[in-house]
Ligand SMILES: *[C@@H]1O[C@H](CO)[C@@H](O)[C@H](O)[C@H]1NC(C)=O
């Protein structure tokens with residue numbers, strides 16, 4: 001039985017093994033097919049993913065360039081709006097000036113001066129114990145007047161360039177008015193009086209003085225019939241000119257001057273001359289003192305330097321300055337024109353202190369002064385405000401601390 005059964009068993013075994021083997025290889029094929037399918041699917045998905053990524057990147061790019069476009073449109077719009085606002089401001093300013101000018105031309109109102117209720121500004125007197133005997137100078141006549149406010153303004157005329165200077169000869173008994181239009185010329189105009197200067201009709205000046213050289217800037221003065229001015233094409237030469245025959249009678253070079261404009265808002269003026277109760281002064285900015293203003297007292301006869309003081313007043317954002325009784329008052333503004341304010345002062349006697357004084361405001365909201373000249377007799381400022389010849393009346397008070405020395 002075993003002899004007969006064994007081959008059968010073997011056959012059966014063989015068959016079984018064969019079927020197992022054939023069954024195994026078909027399973028492999030199935031798995032491979034399956035895996036291939038999965039691979040293909042994954043590849044497809046990867047492709048899709050890649051495409052999506054490209055699309056998203058493209059979209060992001062489009063979006064960002066769109067946003068960029070929007071942003072530039074917005075900034076263009078913004079600058080347009082800003083320009084329009086600026087234009088409107090300039091027009092309002094012009095209108096204001098025109099109004100003041102016209103109001104001033106109405107004869108019945110010509111005596112009425114516009115007064116603006118300002119903050120009652122009082123310069124606090126320096127404390128007695130803080131009086132420092134710093135600068136003991138000998139001047140022919142000392143005085144003790146301090147500025148307390150800039151009270152009112154009157155626009156006298158509109159003539160000449162946007163920059164220029166005009167003033168009265170401050171020497172006693174002189175009524176003559178001088179006008180130097182522009183920032184460089186060889187000509188000045190002389191009028192017999194303020195009234196003749198202000199006349200509505202275009203009155204010819206009493207005299208047209210032609211000099212044999214050009215003056216420069218807006219810092220000139222006429223004192224006792226002599227013009228003191230900065231000679232053009234020199235950094236720091238001051239000339240004294242006899243106006244009767246337009247001849248130079250004296251000249252000097254001001255040490256340290258001529259490297260910086262005196263006031264950053266008036267870039268063509270390198271020397272600013274001034275007259276106060278004590279005499280003739282010149283103001284300049286010195287780069288060696290951080291661009292601060294330096295004041296020099298000049299002998300009006302010989303132009304010799306008498307004394308020099310370095311002040312702590314900066315020239316940056318300044319548009320002008322003037323002296324009253326040996327105290328320098330510096331006027332600041334913005335380069336767009338705005339409200340002029342006195343924010344720094346320097347007293348050669350050291351009795352008035354800048355840090356104890358409040359800011360003094362000019363009456364008008366929009367100004368752009370190219371020159372400001374104080375007249376000690378009139379107690380008035382003669383200013384050139386963007387082509388308008390303007391007078392400011394000032395209030396002064398006694399500064400008794402000077403006599404306490
Ligand atoms: C010089 O001033 C006169 C009178 O103000 C003026 O007519 C003339 O145009 C000025 N010249 C220059 C170059 O500005």
Ligand SMILES: *[C@@H]1O[C@H](CO)[C@@H](O)[C@H](O)[C@H]1NC(C)=O
Pocket residue numbers: 242244245247
């Ligand atoms: C100019 O006038 C002054 C005073 O009138 C006189 O002293 C001077 O000699 C004159 N100069 C010239 C060059 O005519």
